[in-house]
């Protein structure tokens with residue numbers, strides 16, 4: 001018997017051509033994965049990514065098609081899942097922050113250090129403004145937006161407390177605006193604005209935790225390998241918000257006085273650095289590790305991860321993070337170094353357990369799809385492994401400037417080489433699924449990859465060499481930030497357009513009207529049919545969202561049957577609107 005479905009057909013093609021298969025997708029909880037019913041993902045990849053056995057699934061789809069149902073059953077979909085765009089404002093704002101008060105500002109400061117011939121010329125206040133805006137505004141917002149969208153889908157439920165989720169966005173946004181505005185106003189004395197921003201961030205982190213916990217609670221899905229990481233990440237997010245607020249309360253109360261204008265109005269670097277480590281390694285790394293444990297084998301077609309090892313890693317890694325708090329409180333450098341040593345070793349061990357650098361298993365060799373995300377994810381983990389090694393070199397030197405350069409290079413490797421690289425890689429794969437659109441430009445993706453790697457590699461390399469205090473090397477490192485900003489701008493444009501564009505109608509054109517076309521396919525190709533359908537009693541046809549979502553799962557004949565509209569009488573009117581009579 002000839003097959004209707006093949007491994008390279010996209011989910012969208014299957015649902016458009018065979019709307020009767022929608023119920024099989026729904027049975028596996030795979031119907032609403034993005035804005036539309038059905039992303040442009042090949043079936044073989046889609047099933048592997050969702051842990052569904054392809055052959056079995058394809059057989060069920062074939063059975064649904066060959067059954068040739070007289071009428072296609074209406075599928076009930078929770079309206080909150082249709083056209084869900086909650087992630088968009090988080091991601092768009094994160095992109096704006098990254099290329100303004102975040103990376104661009106960082107690049108200007110780096111340029112100043114380059115021209116000044118030393119990193120010591122930088123104001124700590126400015127760096128702390130850049131660091132907190134980047135961590136909370138770029139990475140924090142991005143992760144929150146992503147998770148509000150994927151958590152309900154991962155767990156087969158709906159987002160609990162959607163209004164609260166929106167509120168958490170406005171809290172973070174207000175904190176970012178306050179940082180950007182008052183940083184320039186409060187130039188002298190002890191600043192209040194970081195404390196206010198910190199309290200707003202902490203409120204947002206608490207809401208994020210509450211919304212995610214409630215969503216998890218209403219899910220009947222079994223616990224996955226990623227869940228502990230995600231939970232720990234949320235808790236670290238809240239803890240680091242509280243720590244940031246306490247540090248800035250102390251700053252406001254005058255606990256860190258200084259006559260040096262480069263230091264005045266800032267938290268002491270050893271305390272700020274502890275906060276940076278907890279935010280990054282506690283909140284951000286846990287999230288990335290969780291998602292990687294779940295997705296790497298399907299996204300990279302690599303062997304299954306070593307689950308037992310990863311479960312053990314989770315505990316030792318998270319317990320070791322407490323060392324950063326203890327070393328900051330006691331100021332005992334040995335504890336800091338021991339923590340660094342443990343974190344580096346456990347994380348290398350985790351990367352090996354992910355099996356990310358092993359050969360492909362070849363399950364998806366025959367599948368035609370965009371694979372740009374793979375290099376971002378692999379190279380990102382490579383930068384993480386290297387950056388941990390660079391941080392460890394601090395153990396072998398007593399020179400404070402060399403230690404500063406090694407720490408700065410390692411931090412940049414974590415934040416840009418690993419975190420930003422992974423954010424871009426996962427966005428390339430997942431945002432097209434969220435939006436139902438293909439990635440706008442593959443060429444821009446490649447430019448982003450190379451610019452980011454050249455910028456990050458030269459920043460790390462020349463920052464380490466800056467330990468020699470050579471002014472020429474400082475000048476070179478001073479320019480590298482602009483390469484990374486350019487990379488992030490290209491990424492931002494690419495993702496922005498991907499999120500907002502309306503994909504052109506690309507299905508096979510309808511030549512002859514039979515009634516078996518989906519409402520969506522017909523109205524997309526012949527928009528003049530829309531008023532005809534409305535007049536016939538299909539009031540909701542003018543709602544573009546419903547037309548694009550539910551309209552994909554129902555044929556004209558079936559819709560007439562349900563609305564008790566006489567198909568025979570309607571057919572000539574539709575043909576007239578199509579210009580066919």
Ligand code: HEM
Pocket residue numbers: 102103104106107108109110113119122127128130131132134135138139269272273276404408411415416419420480481482484485
């Ligand atoms: C174009 C990209 C970037 C440039 C040019 C840049 C530049 C800088 C510079 C010059 C410093 C001061 C380094 C020092 O004093 O040793 C710094 C620190 C910092 N950056 Fe960036 N940065 C960039 C991207 C990022 C990103 C994406 C993040 C976060 C995800 C980030 C987070 C931080 C943090 C947290 C610090 C403070 C570290 C500490 O004091 O412990 N930066 N950055």
